[in-house]
Each structure stands twice: as C-alpha cells, then as structure tokens.
Amino acid sequence: xxxxxxxxxxxxxxxxxxxxxxxxxxxxxxxxxxxxxxxxxxxxxxxxxxxxxxxxxxxxxxxxxxxxxxxxxxxxxxxxxxxxxxxxxxxxxxxxxxxxxxxxxxxxxxxxxxxxxxxxx
Numbered sequence: 619x620x621x622x623x624x625x626x627x628x629x630x631x632x633x634x635x636x637x638x639x640x641x642x643x644x645x646x647x648x649x650x651x652x653x654x655x656x657x658x659x660x661x662x663x664x665x666x667x668x669x670x671x672x673x674x675x676x677x678x679x680x681x682x683x684x685x686x687x688x689x690x691x692x693x694x695x696x697x698x699x700x701x702x703x704x705x706x707x708x709x710x711x712x713x714x715x716x717x718x719x720x721x722x723x724x725x726x727x728x729x730x731x732x733x734x735x736x737x738x739x
Contacts, residue, residue: 622646622669656670656672668696689713698732698735699717
C-alpha cells in the first residue's frame, strides 16, 4: 500500500486528499499544516512515507524550506510540490522536489506523478 504524507495549510484540501487517497487504496500516514510541523512529524515517521505532497505558501515555514530540510533528513524522500504559484517551480525542484504540479491539480495528473516517482525513483 502506498503511503502518503500531506503538507498543506488548507484544511479542506487535507480532507479532499485524504478521501481521494483512501478511496484509491492509499494510506495517509501523516498530515501537517505548515512546514515546521511537517519536518517535526517527518522525523518521527517510521517507516518514512512513500510520497510527500508539499504546498508552497504556508505559515511558519514555507514548502521550499521544509523540502530542503526533509531531503536533508532523508535524501531518498519523494516530494511532489503542489502550488498555485508557477514561479515556485524552479525553487521547489532546486530544493529537492522531484515533481511540480500547479494547483488546482487534476487527480489524474497527481496519480501519474505518484506512479512516475514510485516506478522511476
């Protein structure tokens, strides 16, 4: 079963993602509402999640900073960056995200990105 960790400051998106992934047979193993919380929770997760979904603009610590820190903890982590801000793409990929999708994201594209990361990385 594919394990997912959701990092986004929008509580409604957490609910939508959780429902969608549960319906698809995935397991949501963690949820964080800002980058600082994401890093703290990521450290405690064992085993580490297969995929992290990372938002860009969040309180306390943004997604780029959290991505750098998480990749520093686990260089093998597979992070899909999700942002409505297309200009964040370069920063996100430079920070260690392996994929970048523009919000609002179509679930078919999200599933394709997850499949690509799981089969090619």
